Amino acid sequence: MRIVFATDRSEANEAAIESRTCLECLANIGVREVHLLTVVPDNVSSGLPGMDIASNARRALGSQQRVFEEAGFEVETHVARGTPHRRINGLAERLDADMIVVGSRGESPLRNRLIGSTVRNVARTAVRPLLAERIETTETGPAVKKEHLFRDTLYATDFSQNAQRAYEFFPHLSGATERAYLLHVRGHEQREVDDATDEARDRLAELATDLRDRMGIDVETNVRSGGVVDEILAEERRVGATTTLIGARGTSRLRRLLLGSTAESVVAQGNNNVLLVPPASVTPR
Incomplete structure (x- = not known):
């Protein structure tokens, strides 16, 4: 597998890269490259202070590059x-x-500012599966919130085509996922339909059997x-x-939103790593 690892060279990104457990999880799903x-600002002109910002950024990536290389990538x-x-999606x-x-x-005390604007915009416009790796602030500095990235994977489905596409990503997680939890949420408008619960349980049970047979992992449904x-x-x-x-839901002809409100809210409000899989019809932005 080939991944694009976007970094702003901050301590938070250093924490994600230097986590041996996280690197092992990436290796276990077949990441080799x-x-x-x-990405640096494009408004720095020649002859002005900061004109060497790109060169400085490339040198700063050296330490992160060495961590990956020492881990075998x-x-x-x-x-x-x-x-x-745009540059992240374009390179991918x-x-x-x-x-x-x-x-x-x-997390931040303000609910609408739980993730940085870059992460939010990448999530909204991603043309490839996107892993938003959660970083937290500790007494000793930034650290990965949950290092075992894919060990316990919760799959949320509304049984749509977009959800099915995310489900089909499960085999890529073989070697790292030990347990899967399959979830369907009946929204407020579905509560009065009693047959819907039984049907949802049956469909989840079929998916669970499929995962057990294909991946040999423990699976629970709810x-x-x-x-x-x-x-x-x-x-x-x-x-x-x-x-x-x-x-992720999409696609809209409006450039600003490719991501459905549910997926975006899970990324923004949650405290977990999130793996978003875009629809097959998503085009580059």
């Missing part, structure tokens, strides 16, 4: 100018990357009722998931 990317570094989410598309990895700095985002986040906590796998 890592493209380290940092093939590494290339890239420095681009422009809008971060050009390289035909299997996944994009970005660090999310975790149907919850209530607000979709709240119930997904509650299930994350209940089962102790390390990553939530969810399909």
